[in-house]
Amino acid sequence: MGAIGLMGAMAALLVLLALAPLPRTALDSYALMRGAMGAVATWIFLPSLALVLLSGLLAIAFNRAFHNAGWAFLKLATGILVFEGGFVGIQGPMQEEARRSAAALAGTVDPATLAQSLGAERGTLWVLLAVATANVVLGIWRPRLIRRAAKP
Numbered sequence: 001m002g003a004i005g006l007m008g009a010m011a012a013l014l015v016l017l018a019l020a021p022l023p024r025t026a027l028d029s030y031a032l033m034r035g036a037m038g039a040v041a042t043w044i045f046l047p048s049l050a051l052v053l054l055s056g057l058l059a060i061a062f063n064r065a066f067h068n069a070g071w072a073f074l075k076l077a078t079g080i081l082v083f084e085g086g087f088v089g090i091q092g093p094m095q096e097e098a099r100r101s102a103a104a105l106a107g108t109v110d111p112a113t114l115a116q117s118l119g120a121e122r123g124t125l126w127v128l129l130a131v132a133t134a135n136v137v138l139g140i141w142r143p144r145l146i147r148r149a150a151k152p
Helices: 002-019 027-062 070-106 118-141
Strands: none
Touching (some): 002 027, 002 070, 002 118, 027 070
């Protein structure tokens, strides 16, 4: 369920980024769109991200079969990558740009300083979506990454 929410939030953020107008042409629409992106990042993306990471950690901790499974640790590594990237590349910038666009609408921030991170946010979302997809594939496919000792 967490992966569905996480990847759905990333897809929604990609759509909103694609539809966001430039602040110099429609500041009020841009501020509204960035506010919506900040809300999606805060209320859907972040809880789903926490649920995915926590459920993965608990599954590895409580299931002895996962303790020697290489795929489980690769899945853990990709999960931590998505978690870190989500905070640094998505959550923080989305909330900050939402705050700055609201301030620009109020007249306290220069609108020319907005929309500097649109390309980086889009790229980060695509990379994290690919890593999250790989994480789901690892959980379903479960490849054997550690060789078992041959019986004599």
